[in-house]
Amino acid sequence: MDPQAQLAARPSSQQMITRYEEMQKQIRDQLDAAIGPFPWKITDKGIQAGCGGDLTNTDGVVVYMPMWEFSGNIPDADWPRAKQIVTTITTRYGFTAPTLQIDQPGHHTTTAVDPTLGANYDFGTETNTVLQVTTGCHRPS
Numbered sequence: 001m002d003p004q005a006q007l008a009a010r011p012s013s014q015q016m017i018t019r020y021e022e023m024q025k026q027i028r029d030q031l032d033a034a035i036g037p038f039p040w041k042i043t044d045k046g047i048q049a050g051c052g053g054d055l056t057n058t059d060g061v062v063v064y065m066p067m068w069e070f071s072g073n074i075p076d077a078d079w080p081r082a083k084q085i086v087t088t089i090t091t092r093y094g095f096t097a098p099t100l101q102i103d104q105p106g107h108h109t110t111t112a113v114d115p116t117l118g119a120n121y122d123f124g125t126e127t128n129t130v131l132q133v134t135t136g137c138h139r140p141s
Contacts, residue, residue, distance in 0.1 A: 004058050013135060015141075020093070020133045027123075027131060031074075035081060038129070041070065060138055065135065069128050069130045070128065079108045086110060094116060109125075110123050
């Protein structure tokens with residue numbers, strides 16, 4: 001398929017931002033209810049960049065969404081529950097089971113992708129706890 005036609009068939013970047021903001025809110029709310037509450041805040045405003053791969057020569061954008069974070073870590077004993085919450089929610093939004101795992105005392109990270117739309121997320125805890133989502137390539141809003 002022509003790259004520009006492929007891009008046109010995808011949702012807009014704003015539609016995906018709205019969708020992933022909803023997903024992130026569900027994650028934060030469920031983590032807070034199950035093992036928190038946590039003092040979440042946005043620590044990085046996010047940016048947009050051009051697309052790569054098959055969609056390099058299109059007007060599409062990839063959005064590195066604002067990063068949600070709080071100081072401190074999720075205790076090791078609570079990490080399996082936290083990871084399960086994140087995995088359950090993100091699966092409903094089209095992400096695969098986590099693909100990258102760091103699971104060491106005091107340092108845990110999980111990452112997954114949406115193989116259809118090219119999005120990914122990172123959720124990790126060590127000194128701070130971070131949740132960040134990057135969209136796949138979408139037409140600008």
